[in-house]
Amino acid sequence: MKLAVIGFGNAGGKITDKLLWYEQKTNRDLIKTALSVNTARVDLARLEHLPEEHQFLIGQTDSRVKGHGVGADPELGAEITEMDRHEIDRALDTVPVYDIDAFLVVAGLGGGTGSGGAPRLAEQIREQYDEPVYGLAVLPSRDEGGRAVLNAARSFRTFADSTTNLILFDNDVWRGSGDTVEGGYDRTNEEIAKRVVTLLSAGEIDDSPVSENAMDSSDIRRTLSENGVSTIAYAESDRIPEQGGFLSSLRSNGTHDWNGADSATKVNGLIRQAVQSRLTCPADIDSAERSLLIVSGPGEAISRKGIESGRRWIEQTTESVEVLSGDDPRPDADTLSAVVLLSNVTDIPSIDQLQEQAVEAKENIEKQEEVRKEETEELLTDDDDVLDPI
Ligand code: GDP
Structure with missing residues (x-):
């Protein structure tokens, strides 16, 4: 299968970078083009295999973003993606669509840019092209806290709806006990790359001998059928x-x-x-x-x-x-x-658990916001509310 891979946000970019690395290391021919879209300039600068002309910074002119990211706010990630549609169009214009079988949109769901933006991007691609749009979604590890869990549970729903099929990776079960966060990510990204590249490149004509019993991109398309989670x-x-x-x-x-x-x-x-x-x-x-x-x-x-x-x-x-x-x-x-x-698996305990924790996190966040509002109000007014503001 020939792919256009688009990494959205920090995790999306790093995983796309790793897919390219693994494809090159194993002499495969799968990725026709790879792009990275982000709201944070610093994340793009760290990519090693994605050339600069394939990196797209969105939200540069927005006063809330200005190249520094969306601060784990998926609403803002989604808004910026919609607002900067022309920049996304510019990115999509570089894809040799006649030469690909599918798009793959990659994102971590616990943050803001990927979580909010990747589903919007997938929707936009589906409006504009006939090729299937697969998603590769990374669920946060549960110890990342309530906000990450809530972002992921909400984004999961939108991303699954907006893609032809959504392949899941759960950081929670891949986290090593002795890992530093970045070292751990590098290792897990390699595990993701091995699986995705081995799977999707089967049957591609490259320098390897043609197999008697080769897969073909239509077999993969058939398996990754409409509206499923894999x-x-x-x-x-x-x-x-x-x-x-x-x-x-x-x-x-x-x-x-x-x-x-x-x-x-x-x-x-x-x-x-x-x-x-x-x-x-x-x-x-x-x-x-x-x-x-x-x-x-x-x-x-x-x-x-x-x-x-x-x-x-x-x-x-x-x-x-x-x-x-x-x-x-x-x-x-x-x-x-x-x-x-x-x-098209339907029984995924991590998703049930993520959704339960997200409901709890939503209630806690709302409660905390309410308490903070009251406490700030109390701080600003005198005990008997005698003083008038100027
Ligand atoms: P964004 O840039 O706002 O989309 O946020 P990030 O991509 O930095 O983080 C979103 C989520 O992705 C985090 O909550 C982590 O669970 C996960 N994550 C971040 N970086 C990596 C990575 O390199 N590998 C993996 N597997 N997960 C990551």
């Missing part, structure tokens, strides 16, 4: 020794042989491991309507038989008959990866 499963094998190499000859006694019957068992095992390990956003996989499985790696390690039994297992586990599968041989890869897109 999550991605992924697992990667240990390094596979080069065929005919020293390590390989040492291990040719069967236990590490990636060819023949044994490789089918390993591929099948890797697929099960993917689905049973941490999803980008934990969800009840029974509730998925459709799935798409891709096994990518050195051609000699990919067993069609293994993929077929893995596919049947996903079909039984998700109780769905819509499970597509394909392979993506990568001669320069030294590991095998299985990626499974679970689409």
Whole structure:
């Protein structure tokens, strides 16, 4: 699938930057163009792989923003995006639409620019173009506080409505205990990039050999069908020794042989491991309507038989008959990866929890505002309200 990726806000920009990095590192050809839109100049300046001419600053002339961001206010993020529509148009004009299969809009939902702006951008793209608009939404970690949770719960609803399909990533389940915030983000952004690039680039014609059982962008489009929410499963094998190499000859006694019957068992095992390990956003996989499985790696390690039994297992586990599968041989890869897109999932405990916490946060914020108003009023007036203001 050929994509135009647009990162909105700080997280959106950084993740887009990481998608470009991973695509280049693995010699794939997925991203036709990548853009970043932000209200904060300093966030754009930190991007490493997105060229300056693909960075768009909105709200520069607004006295509340002036290039310094919207201060985690999604209403302002949405307003600025609408007001600066000409700048967004300028960004969209650079997209070679004839050459892409879909748009991907990426944003973190806990802040202001991405949370408020990304859904507006998705709406604008859908009004102007026929290509599907997928969203990649990052949910905040619950310890970011009530405001982030409230922003995310509100934006989730709008973003899901305005995109063809919304892929979720929950920071809460990916946060490492020993991580610094930025170090942790860098690591999680790499995890996101691996999954999204491996999934969406399958079937693209690049320098890799054409697979017998390749995916095609219409398979991905079919799986990411209208108005759904999706999550991605992924697992990667240990390094596979080069065929005919020293390590390989040492291990040719069967236990590490990636060819023949044994490789089918390993591929099948890797697929099960993917689905049973941490999803980008934990969800009840029974509730998925459709799935798409891709096994990518050195051609000699990919067993069609293994993929077929893995596919049947996903079909039984998700109780769905819509499970597509394909392979993506990568001669320069030294590991095998299985990626499974679970689409149109409806049972997502993190969303239920986020919404509950957001309701609580909304009530607390309103209560605090009320108390602050009363206290300020009390401060400004004398005890018996005798004094008149001048
Ligand atoms: P915005 O620029 O106003 O859209 O706000 P940010 O993008 O800075 O933050 C929005 C949310 O995204 C935060 O609440 C975090 O949960 C999340 N976030 C920020 N940076 C990153 C990042 O680099 N990676 C990930 N996975 N999440 C991030």
